[in-house]
Amino acid sequence: MAVKKKYDAIVIGGGHNGLVNGSYLAKAGLDTVILERRHLVGGAAITEELYPGFSFTTFSYALSLLRPEIIHELELTKHGFMPLLMPSTFAPTEDGEYLLLGQDKNENHHEIARHSPHDADAYDAYGHMMEQVVHAIRPLMDSIPPDITSKDPEERARMAAIGSYLADLPPGVLHDMIRLLTGSAADILEDYFESELMQGLHASSGIIGTKVGPRSQGSGLVLLYHSFGEHDGAYGAWAFHKGGNGGFTQVLARAAESFGVEIRLESPVDHVVTKNGRATGVVLEDGTELQAKTVVSAVDPRRTFMDLVDPRELPSDLVDNIRRFKFQGTSAKVNFALDANPTYPGLEGRSDQYRGFVNMGPSLDYLERAYDDAKYGWYSQKPYIDGCIQSNVDPDMAPPGKAVMSCFIQYAPYHLKNGDWDEERDRFGDRVQKTLEGFFPGFSDLVLHREVVTPLDIERVVGLTEGNIFAGEFLAPQMFFFRPAPGWNQYRTPIEGYYQCGSGTHPGGCVMGAPGRFASQQILGDLKKKK
Amino acid sequence: MIRETPFHPRTSVANQTGLWSHWSGYLATDRYQMSDKFEYFAIRNSAAVIDTSPLYKYRIMGSDSERFLAGVLARDIRKCRPGQAHYTVWCDDDGWVVEDGVILRFSDDEFLLTAAEPNMAYLQDLAGRMAVEIVDVSEDYGALALQGPYAREILKQLAPEMEEIGYFHLTPAKVGDAAVTISRTGYTGDLGYEIWVDRDDAVGVWDTLFEVASPYGVIPAGQTALLIARIEAGLVLIDVDFHSSRYAWNDDQRTTPHELGLGWMLRNLESDDRAFIGRSAIERELAEGTSRWRTVGVMVDYEDWNRVYGERSLIPPKDHTPEHGGMMIYDDRLERIGYTPSFVYSPMVQRHVGIARVRPEHAEPGSEVGLEVTIDHRYDVVKANVTLLPFYNPPRKTA
Numbered sequence A: 001m002a003v004k005k006k007y008d009a010i011v012i013g014g015g016h017n018g019l020v021n022g023s024y025l026a027k028a029g030l031d032t033v034i035l036e037r038r039h040l041v042g043g044a045a046i047t048e049e050l051y052p053g054f055s056f057t058t059f060s061y062a063l064s065l066l067r068p069e070i071i072h073e074l075e076l077t078k079h080g081f082m083p084l085l086m087p088s089t090f091a092p093t094e095d096g097e098y099l100l101l102g103q104d105k106n107e108n109h110h111e112i113a114r115h116s117p118h119d120a121d122a123y124d125a126y127g128h129m130m131e132q133v134v135h136a137i138r139p140l141m142d143s144i145p146p147d148i149t150s151k152d153p154e155e156r157a158r159m160a161a162i163g164s165y166l167a168d169l170p171p172g173v174l175h176d177m178i179r180l181l182t183g184s185a186a187d188i189l190e191d192y193f194e195s196e197l198m199q200g201l202h203a204s205s206g207i208i209g210t211k212v213g214p215r216s217q218g219s220g221l222v223l224l225y226h227s228f229g230e231h232d233g234a235y236g237a238w239a240f241h242k243g244g245n246g247g248f249t250q251v252l253a254r255a256a257e258s259f260g261v262e263i264r265l266e267s268p269v270d271h272v273v274t275k276n277g278r279a280t281g282v283v284l285e286d287g288t289e290l291q292a293k294t295v296v297s298a299v300d301p302r303r304t305f306m307d308l309v310d311p312r313e314l315p316s317d318l319v320d321n322i323r324r325f326k327f328q329g330t331s332a333k334v335n336f337a338l339d340a341n342p343t344y345p346g347l348e349g350r351s352d353q354y355r356g357f358v359n360m361g362p363s364l365d366y367l368e369r370a371y372d373d374a375k376y377g378w379y380s381q382k383p384y385i386d387g388c389i390q391s392n393v394d395p396d397m398a399p400p401g402k403a404v405m406s407c408f409i410q411y412a413p414y415h416l417k418n419g420d421w422d423e424e425r426d427r428f429g430d431r432v433q434k435t436l437e438g439f440f441p442g443f444s445d446l447v448l449h450r451e452v453v454t455p456l457d458i459e460r461v462v463g464l465t466e467g468n469i470f471a472g473e474f475l476a477p478q479m480f481f482f483r484p485a486p487g488w489n490q491y492r493t494p495i496e497g498y499y500q501c502g503s504g505t506h507p508g509g510c511v512m513g514a515p516g517r518f519a520s521q522q523i524l525g526d527l528k529k530k531k
Numbered sequence B: 001m002i003r004e005t006p007f008h009p010r011t012s013v014a015n016q017t018g019l020w021s022h023w024s025g026y027l028a029t030d031r032y033q034m035s036d037k038f039e040y041f042a043i044r045n046s047a048a049v050i051d052t053s054p055l056y057k058y059r060i061m062g063s064d065s066e067r068f069l070a071g072v073l074a075r076d077i078r079k080c081r082p083g084q085a086h087y088t089v090w091c092d093d094d095g096w097v098v099e100d101g102v103i104l105r106f107s108d109d110e111f112l113l114t115a116a117e118p119n120m121a122y123l124q125d126l127a128g129r130m131a132v133e134i135v136d137v138s139e140d141y142g143a144l145a146l147q148g149p150y151a152r153e154i155l156k157q158l159a160p161e162m163e164e165i166g167y168f169h170l171t172p173a174k175v176g177d178a179a180v181t182i183s184r185t186g187y188t189g190d191l192g193y194e195i196w197v198d199r200d201d202a203v204g205v206w207d208t209l210f211e212v213a214s215p216y217g218v219i220p221a222g223q224t225a226l227l228i229a230r231i232e233a234g235l236v237l238i239d240v241d242f243h244s245s246r247y248a249w250n251d252d253q254r255t256t257p258h259e260l261g262l263g264w265m266l267r268n269l270e271s272d273d274r275a276f277i278g279r280s281a282i283e284r285e286l287a288e289g290t291s292r293w294r295t296v297g298v299m300v301d302y303e304d305w306n307r308v309y310g311e312r313s314l315i316p317p318k319d320h321t322p323e324h325g326g327m328m329i330y331d332d333r334l335e336r337i338g339y340t341p342s343f344v345y346s347p348m349v350q351r352h353v354g355i356a357r358v359r360p361e362h363a364e365p366g367s368e369v370g371l372e373v374t375i376d377h378r379y380d381v382v383k384a385n386v387t388l389l390p391f392y393n394p395p396r397k398t399a
């Protein structure tokens, strides 16, 4: 069969955003190919059998932010979409205390009251505040932001509309929103909770993937971002996709193919071909040239603007902004195949506490200290760990009776001050394991296999610059109007026909699909205008 | 006194919520754990164990038993060979549904009929002087359903026969030391089996089963989880989706097999020479086209659902708790054209779905209808589409 060389649209990168984008383009009738560098699609959302019988969510491991419209519009349930409820959240400590939250409001009340009667009803108040803020901000997240640099009357009108929208919100909700968007997670959480365990548990969402501590301004935004999602209408709730997040991207791949997308694996793109300021196709690393009038980059902004095209073709302010765009990955993973579930002192013989997040960040101080190490260029000696043992809710993940444990680790700064990640890999893995041992005495005896994923591995394997899990930090100057750069937050680029749809575009990272979907709307709109 | 099923020594320990309902005079667990949705996911994702012992069970024996049942049941029992099972309804003379149930055939002249309601007098009166013996064995057996994608893999470790048995087939087997019957039946629309066991052996079977099943994440599931699954599977429920004609006050409360979506049971009437109860009425219904209803699915338009709640500044609920009621269905002129006796947010379909009864002219899949919802004590109408049932039908169910 002769290799096809001409398409309507080429999507570079088969991460979930590339798959979403390609699916929408194909659904609208475009002859679309997705080019993926690796031997599998999914990017940061993959599941791999790295030890016989054990499925590892190598990178990304939980699902919440996925926009519900995508489930319906791409008919994902036909292809096996299945987000499994996490019925519990477990916050252990190193001294045998713990907090175990479940699905029953009143049982949670009593559980929290063991630590602080005050926090028991503050928990409901906090939840209500967060829901109101999320509900208020959702319309902004779920639409393409205006171009703040534009003089176009339509864009100006959209700016004004946002102003009126915010002005119409109940003043309390608007104020809480601003507190979250600009303040620290600690400031907000200390307003509500007195228990260290409650503070630590919630503050953990404020640091994920980002080089901030819980007491840094800006961690409030990260906290809010991680609450934008839902599980079946429950705001802020997370799920395990059947088969891990890789199970989810396989669903997306089947959906894409059902719309006629061609997925080409092991097809790294070397560069985008341009002619007279317009994209005409791509050249693969092996020299193959493919043509299309629409080329979409589903990789991060650094690669989109600095690697795939010649920056000299771009306006210098954009190039400057992309150069300044902060990546500075600070997260790692250490995944384990275990002979059995870990034992928690006092809960011997039980495993129901392991059906959701197992959050090892028992206080603000614990998290802030972990951050201190990173501030000065080293990985945390006692890291924050978000553990997940998906095998407890999904028997596909590990052999019966065994367990597979994903551990998301912070902080692990990409730039080590006096060291090198390849050299530190095992020592880092040992640190993490030792920390786990502190929470779960006897943990190490259970380990059958350990997989250390450093920020450098994330960069090398997935292609995320500096290992930043969100394809660019969640810092206010890098969001909304400015993601990835002022004037270029609407998925277009200065090169006609060349678009961007990765997590470095609005709204941002996480397994969300929104960037891929919005970019397709922009592309299809532009094509229509041309006709 | 409310009765306990043979599994009660185990279900009462497993039930951590203290929530029980009464099912045919027995205690049945609503949910064992704080999350019924988690129990539901066991059904779709690993497997769940459901105590279905409260069903009425009748052993029907004797040389005339086939002839007897061929005259009573709407579906042709002669086609159900020994080692097979049928889901069937039985009707009255006017062709109205009396009840539905599963019948297991052990041999030429031995059957076990399950039913949700007592039927002893009804069946015995019909038996007359035929050589059939009908024994109420409801108390003698426990029934335990194992439902979900891992059901076969688990059961075959206890009873290798499971590898072979087809959908709606059954086999004698041993679970531990206990002699049991295992049928490939269930009420979840998933791959699944039911274990029929002498009441004295019930607890032992529970223990043996869980020994093998627990490492797969198998948990007991209560009634709520089962009811979510059955709506997704499009399986009707007595006193919710229909009523027994024996106790109905008027024909509005009665329904025919065709109206109930069970016409497939009577597909080959031309080549079927039985004189079964209700036959002539059913033939008349078909010839004259007098069916008043069709049973279909309705699936809510998600955008419109978001709209009606969004207009009131509410988070659109996606509640997996089944609603057994009767939300009205309207056409585009707001004429009432039906209702949904069973409604739920389906986690597998990711939509609000209902088993619905609509006028035949609105039953075409894809037809747009309006569903009445009540939000903050106000009526609103949300768009929905007519669909085929079931909503969820994984290939493994019959594979």
Ligand SMILES: Cc1cc2nc3c(=O)[nH]c(=O)nc-3n(C[C@H](O)[C@H](O)[C@H](O)COP(=O)(O)OP(=O)(O)OC[C@H]3O[C@@H](n4cnc5c(N)ncnc54)[C@H](O)[C@@H]3O)c2cc1C
Pocket (backbone or CB within 6 Å): A012, A013, A014, A015, A016, A017, A018, A035, A036, A037, A038, A041, A042, A043, A044, A045, A058, A059, A060, A061, A062, A063, A064, A065, A267, A268, A269, A270, A298, A299, A303, A331, A332, A333, A408, A458, A461, A462, A463, A464, A468, A469, A470, A471, A501, A502, A503, A504, A508, A509, A510, A511, A512
């Ligand atoms: C360790 C880790 C844990 C995370 N945990 C979670 C989580 O639990 N939940 C959550 O929601 N989010 C999580 N995230 C974030 C989330 O996974 C990412 O934001 C998201 O998956 C990024 O998707 P994407 O499609 O934008 O990009 P990517 O997934 O990065 O996909 C880009 C794709 O492009 C390919 N590619 C790169 N260059 C080329 C080229 N030149 N030619 C062809 N192909 C190319 C890559 O191989 C890759 O497949 C995590 C991320 C990481 C790294």
